[in-house]
Amino acid sequence: MAKLTAREREIVGLLCNGRREREIAQQLCIQRGTVKMHLYNARVKADARTTVELVAKVAREGE
Secondary structure (H helix, E strand, O other): OOOOHHHHHHHHHHOOOOOOHHHHHHHHHHOOHHHHHHHHHHHHHHOOOOOHHHHHHHHHHHH
């Protein structure tokens, strides 16, 4: 998987821990649209078609 930025890793990590996009946005004091853009960029870099696939790929790499 291509290298994610620190912010992309942070957001994907929060998502993997069960946070919702809205909760992530509130926690990081950013707009929900910004969270969505970071997730989109991470999906592109990971060659994942969906967020669920992205989370699965990240989880596999972490093993």
